[in-house]
Amino acid sequence: MAIPAVQQPSFSRLQTWLVTNWPAAVWILAAVIINIAGAKLVPEFIRQTIALEDIPERDRAELRRALSILHLSPEHLAWFQVFTELVGTIVNMAIGWLLVRRAMRTGFACYLAFVLLALTNAEYPPSIAELLPGQPIAQTIIRLTTVIAIGGFFTLPxxxxxxxxxxxxxxxxxxxNHVGVFLFAFAPSLLPEGQPWIAVEAVTTLLTIVSIVYAVVYRYRIVSTPExxxxxxxxxFGLVIAVPGFFLGDAMMRNISASPLGVACLLGFLLIMPVAFTLPPVTLGIAILHQRLFDIDVILNRTLVWLVMTIIVTGTYIGVVVGIGSLLGSVGNLLLSLLATGVVAVGFQPFSLRVQRLITRLLFGGRDDPYAVLARLGHHIEDSLNASDLLPQIVRTTAEALRLPYVALFLEQASGPELVALSGVAPQSTVRLPLTYQGRTVGALEVATRTPGEIFNPADRRLLEDLARQIGVAARTVSLATELQQSREQIVTSREEERRRLRRDLHDGLGAQLAGLIMQAGTARRSIRTDPDAAEQTLLDLREELRSAVVDVRRLVLGLRPPALDELGLIGALRARLERWDGGGTDADTALRVLLRAEGSFPPLRAATEVAAFRIAEEAVTNAVKHSRASSVTVTVWLRDDILHITVADDGIGLASPSDGTGMGFQSMRERATELGGTCIVTVGSDGHGTMVKATLPTAPRDGGHNSWNPSAF
Incomplete structure (x- = not known):
């Protein structure tokens, strides 16, 4: 029996779009409803504006005559306000639509889009009933719109x-915020009234402002990423212009009258208020959608300088003219105006420079004061408790002092650059500056510009290069401290390995051998009367075992320190050891010549120096005998300025590649020299052939406390 196929429901393109883009669909529906309700406000708004109902009745006729002199009328003002409201509505709706459609599909982006939409038709709740008489549905929509707009606006920070x-x-x-605005819009009778509640309202308003400032600063400095x-x-940037513009517009609104100044305030109010209310949504949209479109740091810097200087100039002028004029009883005196102008002209340049430096330091850090940055870096270096804290502290100081979003420090290692300290998140484009010490590259400082696509100017570049030189010294110091710690660990490890070897040799070799000898002695004692011949053979075997034990003891002692050093001294021990190789060789047809050259006299040396010199020379000659195919090896030893110099040169085949000088034997020689504060290098012979090992060993312990961390030493 065939099962009929289940027919899948088909959806139209509109239905599919509504399902996949339901936030945009809900936003469009809300925009239609809100704008229909808002359109009902326009006739009453135009009527009240033409009637100049916000102006005292005694001043209305004079204001009309004053406007007519400028060829204006209240009708012109009403339609101009409608036009600016329409432009503001279009701007808010356009940004809201882009947030819904183009921004990341997050709840916050959608919430922000609805807040911007609601701001287009928000009204002062007590006046809603007057603007929409007899329209309860439209009133409810506008009240709800106001709750979303005002509550969301004050929650946004x-x-x-x-x-x-x-x-x-x-x-x-x-x-x-939302509950308070909701009660004010829908149930104002539930809100308490009276003098005590006015004080409570003032306190809550102040706490709201303080909380907003604290939250913004806390998020910006502690939580926010560079983006x-x-x-x-x-x-x-939007608020820096909008907030002063709002207060300026509010002051102008309170001084509207029929006088020339009052008419100027009216026109200023009509021009400034739309900008104050429209600019924040525009900058908000840029911040979410296209925050990399412009160089906001430069724009904000110049805007802040302009705003601060405008306040200073205006305040100085008003202070001189009004303040001194009030004291002298001559506010409109021309002399005072000239005096104020002169004071502003003289003080403008130095004040503008100071303001520019202050704002530049706020936005760009200490770029214009390199000495302060270097001094701050030096203080942090001195305050570092150990090497592990130094480099991260340097990176943090550099990032904070120059306001850089990303700083990283790399140190050169055998395997390549290694990241040792980081501040921020690496962008796609960075600038890397080499860190050098005495002509040698020890690492790199990698930084990112303050804004994507920006190029460091010459002042930034010079300061970064100066910092790189100081950081190079610190990086080298940390590298030396790290190498010293690793050397200490290697010494401890080698010592413990040597102890383990001695324990194993004594326990497994000599210890077991002596235990067997005790048993053999007991056997000989028991059979000496009953079987003298067997006892004699046992004693003979016992004597051979004792000789073997003596050889083992000598071998262990020789591994610790060659006895010849105590008996013959360094030069004598070397001569005795090299004589064993002289005349030998790996090739039957070629006799190897091993020569020792001791230049000058040699006072008694410390034991550690003698052992290291002997072992390095011994290992170098052993390598020449085994691998170089040389016909002669020359060991040269001399003492100069409390430094023992040793060279071992052969005329063999030399090093096939630089990596040939990194084997276990060469590493052992380097470690012995480094343990005493000396050096050991493997290179090509002086005539370009063969191999040469050069070692230097101090004959006395070096002073200076090299075993301690002292960041102030550099």
Missing amino acids: FVFPDGRFVPRWTVLWGIY QRRQTRWVM
């Missing part, structure tokens, strides 16, 4: 730019 409440307790302020800080600076 706690959640921007990633939608998380930082710190966590600020979620309480988010709830307070999020850049987004915050965009919003800051």
